[in-house]
Amino acid sequence: MTEQIALALATREVVLAQARTLARQGRYGEAEQILRDLEPDVLVLDLLARIHAQQGRLGQADQCWAAAERLAPDIREIAEGRRRVASMRGGARRRRGRLVYRAGATAGLALTFALLVDTRVELGRLPTAPYVQPSHAPAQTMRPTAADLAGMDLRLSGVRARRRSGEITVTFTEGLFRDGVTLSSGGRTVLDALGARLRPYATRISVAVIGHTDDLTAAVGGDYADNLELGTLRATVVREVLRSAAGIPTTRFSVSSLGDVMPPFRGHGTADRARNRTVSLRISAAGEG
Structure with missing residues (x-):
């Protein structure tokens, strides 16, 4: 069973790296598809949010970041992403619903979310990955204090x-x-x-x-x-x-x-x-x- 878990974790890391590469190449649909087959931890949700934002889907981006924020409320980059989305959506409402983030404004959006697939978080702030299965150590084993x-x-x-x-x-x-x-x-x-x-x-x-x-x-x-x-x-x-x-x-x-x-x-x-x-x-x- 341990070897099966090790293989699953290694496979997941390769798939996540592949999604980053596809997103960098602008192949957002393919990146999105393989991400949706992974357990939605902070890294997956953050990458999905950036892909959505890069394409102007600000509502979906905010939903992904909100889910990531619930798992890791102290990561600054996630809070900053939500703040920028809120600001841009507010600007869209003031323009009476015009699709300002598509077509002519795409370049500005790409600049705003230039950190796409560059999930760099401060050391120690990334939580233990939720997809790691708990160990079933014998009850009598004492944990170190x-x-x-x-x-x-x-x-x-x-x-x-x-x-x-x-x-x-x-x-x-x-x-x-x-x-x-x-x-x-x-x-x-x-x-x-x-x-x-x-x-x-x-x-x-x-x-x-x-x-x-x-x-x-x-x-x-x-x-x-x-x-x-x-x-x-x-x-x-x-x-x-x-x-x-x-x-x-x-x-x-x-x-x-x-x-x-x-x-x-x-x-x-x-x-x-x-x-x-x-x-x-x-x-x-x-x-x-």
């Missing part, structure tokens, strides 16, 4: 662990990936070592994996639609390595991406770019992440 997590020994070469509010944020001093989605030998070594430290807690923790990239724009026609997709794929690779090394069930993971937004290292030099080809982790007690 905040104090237990604080005592977890993650002092490893190449690993930085910061503890706050019952959560451990893990970053890496060097990039985990050589390029694309290929782990460096050092990256695999540090992930294997981290997995060994996490193994005693495998059934009692949740791990959010957030993918990062450097600030170079993905090549047009290349292997990845954009840095957001590349970050998602990197997070998926790390999830699979940690799942194997630590024995953490797939259902205890969530995967997301920030692309080149809010990278672990702020510089733009060659060294910092290399270090940002990585992921960051948020480790919490199972059910609390």
Whole structure:
């Protein structure tokens, strides 16, 4: 059953990336169709809203964002999208119902929603994906408390662990990936070592994996639609390595991406770019992440 769930999650991530690519190409109908076959979590609803808005269907865009807002009320980009829709719909009413967002005004609308399919949310604000099925751990298994997590020994070469509010944020001093989605030998070594430290807690923790990239724009026609997709794929690779090394069930993971937004290292030099080809982790007690 665990392998079936892992396959379902991996398939979902590929489908979502495909929808982003179709939307960027202006193939909105096809993108919409495949999105409607997915569980409507925040990412799916936000992308659907942006597709609707890009085509002038402001009412439908607002409905999608409203649903996303109910799942994640604190994401600024969703609230901003609803605010812009309300403003534009108000302008349409003042013009006595003229279809100002179609035909001649399409360019203005496209500019307003230029962040289409670039779902970049602040680190930590994206909720645990609703489509991740709950684990059925034995009732006698004790969940780690905040104090237990604080005592977890993650002092490893190449690993930085910061503890706050019952959560451990893990970053890496060097990039985990050589390029694309290929782990460096050092990256695999540090992930294997981290997995060994996490193994005693495998059934009692949740791990959010957030993918990062450097600030170079993905090549047009290349292997990845954009840095957001590349970050998602990197997070998926790390999830699979940690799942194997630590024995953490797939259902205890969530995967997301920030692309080149809010990278672990702020510089733009060659060294910092290399270090940002990585992921960051948020480790919490199972059910609390």
